[in-house]
Amino acid sequence: MKTLKLLFALIISVSITSCVVVNDDPIIDNYVSLEEVVGGYDLWYVDYHRTTGTAEIPYLSKAFTVSFFNGALYANNNIVDIGHTGNGLGIHVGSYRTYNDGVLETRHNLDGNYSFEVVQISANEIRLNDLQRNVSYILVGYQRSNFDYDMLFYDNIEYFLQEYVAWERTGAANGTANPFDSEHFLQFTPENNTTFYSSHDSFGTNVDLINWDYVGSYQVDDIIDYDDLKFLTLYYDGGDTEEFELSVINDGAIELFHLNSNTTYVFTGRGFIQYLKGGDANTKPAVRNSGRKRTKIERKKINRRVLK
Helix, strand or coil, rough: CCCCEEEEECCCCCCEEEEEECCCCEEEEEECCCHHHHHCCCEEECHHHEECCCCHHHHHHHHCCEECCCCCEEEEEECCCCCCHHHHCCEEEEEEECCCCCCCEEEECEEEEEEEEEEEEEEEEEEEECCCCEEEEEEEEEEHHHHHHHHHHHHHHHHHHCCEEEEEEEEECCCCHHHHHHEEEEEEECCCCCCCECCCCCCCCCCCCCCCEEEEEEEEEEEEEEEEEEEEEEEEEECEEEEEEEEEECEEEEEEEEEECCCEEEEEEEEEEEEECCCCCCCCCHHHHHCCCCCCCCEECCCCCCCC
């Protein structure tokens, strides 16, 4: 029996063209086509943190999900509006073909052609091994009805924060007066995934006219035993530090609980930045928005602070 491609990297191996063997005699032939594998899930989450190799595939490094549907290749390059754009599949970015030897060919409208060996590593996970470059991507399959949107937001929170030109403070409750009360706008940019700006401009200021008064770096930490909460620290260049518990309200609003004052702030996104096929954006400032791609972000894991 000739194995064409390994489909399951398990103790019991099943190839894309597979058969059950008893005493070396093939008795049943169960054919599972590659088209059935890649088309078996509506959405494939690109688990970028598990990427291996030294090269990269540009469109896979931008996408949060990809989909294979009747020869058409789709991608969600934004977290905002995911689940709605393209009826959940995202934007149409190219085409694909599958072959019986387990090879997947994709043709991206801007990035060109790529060929992959497809290896299924669990019931809903596949690995794409680029046949010409030293890189492999792990994709996790979901149906649109059971996609884990909370996981997507919190696992990629830095990118979600970047998808608006500005976050405007739209609410504040409880707590005591403190200097952060003067911060009316925040901005998080793709610059090393660690740069933020803040502004004291009046509420309602046009996002293109905001004067960014302060700049600094920020850090997001995971909180042990909490999948729906992050710890955000803002390090101002002037030396001040502000600490918050960060939670996502929806794809247009976040909640920051300020630890020093026990104030709960709500910030609402202004100026949605849509990342299209080549990383271009349809909102200003275009230079800042171009070319965004995902990188491996390593976060510290900390215990939740005792609230005052």
